[in-house]
Amino acid sequence: TETIEAVELAHRSGYAAVISHRSGETEDTTIADLCVALNTGQIKTGSLSRSERVAKYNRLMEIELELGDAARYPGADTFPRFARA
Template identity: 65%
Template sequence: MDVAASEFYSDKDKTYDLNFKEENNDGSQKISGESLKDVYKSFVSEYPIVSVEDPFDQDDWTHYAKLTEEIGEQVQIVGDDLLVTNPTRVAKAIKEKTCNALLLKVNQIGSVTESIEAVKMSKRAGWGVMTSHRSGETEDTFIADLAVGLATGQIKTGAPCRSERLAKYNQLLRIEEELGDAAVYAGAKFRAPVEPY
């Protein structure tokens, strides 16, 4: 579940507006980070949710940490806007136990080297890593190769309905075919498919 909570967070009053898309928004659906945390907890108890991405604003480290502490054993709490694939922010999140998974977007940090460092740090901390596409993607298949090469166990590239997405899934199939019996499906171990670096 990709919440993208930074999109409906108000820095002015430190609330999350659940009615932010409504044209005649009267502000009656604004809730605190604590209340939003409780909403996620109720979802997780009622539905088979395994992953929550960007549950809070990119600078709401406190509520990220609280949610991770309370449901992080059973649910992957993914930092995208929070971490921006930045090793400095990843180190802070590891230290503060703010989340338990990295959304890997190479063009957020700008280099493959820094991306690999962020992945290594994440895996050493026991985190999951999800390799991700970006909006406006092309048919380039690099992230499929990167996901396999770094053994992230997860890839986020959208529904298989457009050519730029299908290209990545097709590349994963080609890699599996080339690996033959050496190919391993992460399955339920998707959060930690191999030993950390």
């Protein structure tokens, strides 16, 4: 709940949010679902060098398939404070 509130506050204030696994790496892919559900546009999970990291990227691709045409990567819109003029 606190994470959701923090991300929503950041978005309302014009800031971007990054969801990160920090140092607790596991095969749990919930972080990918959080990134999509909270519309962060960013995930910090490391390079594709270990299976627990690959699992998170695989989950992102599964989510894209599940969403179909509704899937949208925000690109530069991830950073509203740096909007193009």
